[in-house]
Structure formats: C-alpha cells, structure tokens
Amino acid sequence: MNQAFLSLGTNIEPRLDYLDEAIELLEDHRDITVNRKSSIYETVPVGYANQADFLNMVVGIETSLQPFALLDYCQQIENRLGRKRNIRFGPRTIDLDILTYNLENSTVEKLLIPHPRMNERAFVLIPLHEIAPDFKIPLWNKRARELLQLLQESDIKGVRKWTQNG
Known part of the structure; x- marks a missing residue:
C-alpha cells in the first residue's frame, strides 16, 4: 500500500463544509483510506493577499492508486466542489495538493512530488508536523519538524489553530 500526505485548503464559504466534503469524497474512494487528519488551521493568504483567510489541513492516506491516478481523483474532487482556476493563488472552494x-x-x-514549495509554507508544515513530525521528506532529506524549524517566525505567525467558535 502506498502512503501519501495531502494538503487541503479553502477560503470560500462555507469553508468547513468544503473541507468536510473533500475528506468524505476521499474516504468514499475504494482505493483510499484516510488514516490521519491534522487539526484545521486558519491562515492568511500567500501569494495573492487580497482575499479571505484560508482554512488548511493535512491528511495522511493509504492508497493503491498510482500518483497520476491520485492527482486525477484530487482534481475530480476540486471540480465537483466548484473549484475555479481564474487567479493564480486566488480564492478557491477547495484545493487538494499531493505533498x-x-x-x-x-x-x-x-x-512534482514532493510538492516543490511545501518547505516554504507554514500552512503545510504546521499541520504535517502535527500528524507526522518525524516523516522525512526526500527532496530536502529533512523531517517535517526540521523543515518547520527553518521557517521564519513571521511565516508561522500567519497560521493559527482554528476553532468553530472563533
């Protein structure tokens, strides 16, 4: 069985519903088992700042799907949930990336695996660290906790654990 980590993000309301539905669609696939879920984090936008804050999380999965089939299914989920690709780094109902x-x-x-910018993104590394701190990412030959320690404090400040009650 293959192991993968996926990041999920959304900044169009109802944000929590989009995350929940994306996870449900992952779990509905007969060749995917979601075995780890991080907490949900609220994060300031990166790359295109003039938009609402994101909810982000990371899930760990086991799958018999090969990488391109997994990518295709992630994109099917994005399309089903109304993802539009009008502005790079812009608002989205859901974004699923294979980390x-x-x-x-x-x-x-x-x-591109591992995701080429995951080492720069606190909104990816913080939830990944939560569920797999010792997972070694091959491209950088560093564990999630080590990559997180390399981030600037200013990057980390933009990521906070989200609770439904604010």
Whole structure:
C-alpha cells in the first residue's frame, strides 16, 4: 500500500463544509483510506493577499492508486466542489495538493512530488508536523519538524489553530 500526505485548503464559504466534503469524497474512494487528519488551521493568504483567510489541513492516506491516478481523483474532487482556476493563488472552494507519495521524487511537470514549495509554507508544515513530525521528506532529506524549524517566525505567525467558535 502506498502512503501519501495531502494538503487541503479553502477560503470560500462555507469553508468547513468544503473541507468536510473533500475528506468524505476521499474516504468514499475504494482505493483510499484516510488514516490521519491534522487539526484545521486558519491562515492568511500567500501569494495573492487580497482575499479571505484560508482554512488548511493535512491528511495522511493509504492508497493503491498510482500518483497520476491520485492527482486525477484530487482534481475530480476540486471540480465537483466548484473549484475555479481564474487567479493564480486566488480564492478557491477547495484545493487538494499531493505533498508526498511514499518516498518518491517526481519531476514530471504536471506532478512534482514532493510538492516543490511545501518547505516554504507554514500552512503545510504546521499541520504535517502535527500528524507526522518525524516523516522525512526526500527532496530536502529533512523531517517535517526540521523543515518547520527553518521557517521564519513571521511565516508561522500567519497560521493559527482554528476553532468553530472563533
């Protein structure tokens, strides 16, 4: 069985519903088992600042799907939940990214594994660290906790654990 970590993010209301539905659709696939879920984090936008804050999380899965089939299914979920790709880094109903797949490195343009910017993103590393602090990411040969320690404090400040009551 293959192990993968996926990041999920949304900043269009109802944000929590989009996260819940994306996880439900992952769990509905017969070849995917969601075995770990981070807490939900609220984060300031990165790349395109003039938009609402995001809810982000990371899930760990086991799957018999190969990387491109997993990518295809993630994109099907995005499309089903109304994802529009009008502005790069812009608002979205849901975003699913494959962070890692086993210990593989892929440099195929459509599918870069590990995700090439995950080492720079507190909104990915904080929830990944929560569920797999000692997971070693092959591209950087560092554990999640080590990559998190390399981030600037200013990056980490923009990520806070989210609770439904604010």
